[in-house]
Amino acid sequence: MADIQLLNLSKRWGAVTGVKTMNLHIADGEFLVLLGPSGCGKTTTMRMIAGLEDVSDGQIRIGDRVVNDLDPKDRDIAMVFQSYGLYPTMTVYENIRFPLKVRKIPQAEHHARVMRAADTVELGELLNRKPAALSGGQRQRVALARAIVREPKVFLMDEPLSNLDAKLRVSTRAQIKNLHHELKTTTIYVTHDQIEAMTLADRVVVMNKGEVQQVGTPLEIYDRPANTFVASFIGSPAMNLIPGEIRGGTFTAPGVEIPGFAAPDGTVTLGFRAEDAQVAASGEIQAPVYSMELLGDSSMATLQLGSKSFAAVKSAKDFKAEIGDSLAVRAPASICHLFDAQTGQRIVGANR
Numbered sequence: 391m392a393d394i395q396l397l398n399l400s401k402r403w404g405a406v407t408g409v410k411t412m413n414l415h416i417a418d419g420e421f422l423v424l425l426g427p428s429g430c431g432k433t434t435t436m437r438m439i440a441g442l443e444d445v446s447d448g449q450i451r452i453g454d455r456v457v458n459d460l461d462p463k464d465r466d467i468a469m470v471f472q473s474y475g476l477y478p479t480m481t482v483y484e485n486i487r488f489p490l491k492v493r494k495i496p497q498a499e500h501h502a503r504v505m506r507a508a509d510t511v512e513l514g515e516l517l518n519r520k521p522a523a524l525s526g527g528q529r530q531r532v533a534l535a536r537a538i539v540r541e542p543k544v545f546l547m548d549e550p551l552s553n554l555d556a557k558l559r560v561s562t563r564a565q566i567k568n569l570h571h572e573l574k575t576t577t578i579y580v581t582h583d584q585i586e587a588m589t590l591a592d593r594v595v596v597m598n599k600g601e602v603q604q605v606g607t608p609l610e611i612y613d614r615p616a617n618t619f620v621a622s623f624i625g626s627p628a629m630n631l632i633p634g635e636i637r638g639g640t641f642t643a644p645g646v647e648i649p650g651f652a653a654p655d656g657t658v659t660l661g662f663r664a665e666d667a668q669v670a671a672s673g674e675i676q677a678p679v680y681s682m683e684l685l686g687d688s689s690m691a692t693l694q695l696g697s698k699s700f701a702a703v704k705s706a707k708d709f710k711a712e713i714g715d716s717l718a719v720r721a722p723a724s725i726c727h728l729f730d731a732q733t734g735q736r737i738v739g740a741n742r
């Protein structure tokens with residue numbers, strides 16, 4: 391077990407910046423998720439921690455050791471990637487055992503450790519199969535078992551579920567969560583999928599363009615996004631973001647008039663979540679329906695606000711409206727967020 395510290399960590403290739411001055415402390419036993427769009431620097435961060443990429447600046451500490459100059463094999467880390475990287479000619483058993491051979495672990499320990507790792511991810515029945523005879527989900531479980539068998543101080547997982555179909559992703563996700571509950575190994579997990587991040591993480595690090603945007607528990611980043619980037623990345627649908635202006639504490643935009651803000655006059659971006667607003671007989675928003683979608687457990691009305699903005703509002707699954715109908719929506723200041731129109735940063739204390 392070990393904690394991990396990233397101190398002013400950065401990575402550049404000539405003029406290209408992969409990661410900008412990152413500072414992070416990952417607690418012993420924590421499950422930390424790096425979340426952000428493609429190209430934001432997640433894999434680069436992982437590869438530096440694993441020792442597969444040199445750092446340009448800064449320090450990486452695992453436990454009480456600075457590991458900058460340690461070879462990957464000496465960092466006591468096991469990685470799981472999107473591509474499973476199994477040896478096609480070896481059985482599941484031999485694939486799981488392979489890291490023990492490479493590391494010259496005494497033969498006598500192999501069988502018990504392979505069986506324990508295989509049981510943890512429920513592969514007991516498949517030990518004699520070759521990878522070609524396994525489904526994608528089973529292959530990814532072999533890759534997990536091969537990481538588990540080493541009993542490392544740290545797991546690094548880079549988009550391990552992205553090659554699986556939607557249903558399998560959900561069940562394998564639950565398995566990874568359960569695995570961490572059992573082993574309590576410090577884990578850094580990379581994904582571009584915000585639902586994966588929200589469901590798995592103790593804390594989420596939201597990244598964009600090589601920079602950390604916010605660090606917090608899933609609830610913190612959902613309830614109090616630090617800026618419009620985080621607001622538009624978290625939640626499904628993402629938070630509604632509506633440009634408008636504050637005059638005398640009242641926010642206005644086409645079809646929208648919300649009093650009760652404690653913010654100075656000026657242009658701002660209003661944010662609220664589809665699930666916090668309510669279709670009603672009258673409300674702060676009055677606008678035509680742009681589309682209606684049945685989601686299953688609920689339905690979603692998208693309203694058109696003037697020529698450029700839209701707002702999604704969740705309603706009961708049996709709620710019916712036609713495109714073009716004028717809808718009233720309750721969206722009081724107490725459910726709203728305000729962001730600076732220029733910087734996108736949350737305006738603290740204006741509302742929630």
Ligand SMILES: Nc1ncnc2c1ncn2[C@@H]1O[C@H](COP(=O)(O)OP(=O)(O)O)[C@@H](O)[C@H]1O
Pocket residue numbers: 403406407408426427428429430431432433434435
């Ligand atoms: N070896 C490299 N040389 C130059 N640029 C790179 C190299 N590896 C990654 N990058 C760039 O660094 C940025 C971050 O990449 P990466 O960490 O792979 O993003 P992510 O994993 O979040 O999708 C991207 O703009 C990518 O093109």
Ligand SMILES: [Mg+2]
Pocket residue numbers: 432433434
């Ligand atoms: Mg990547």
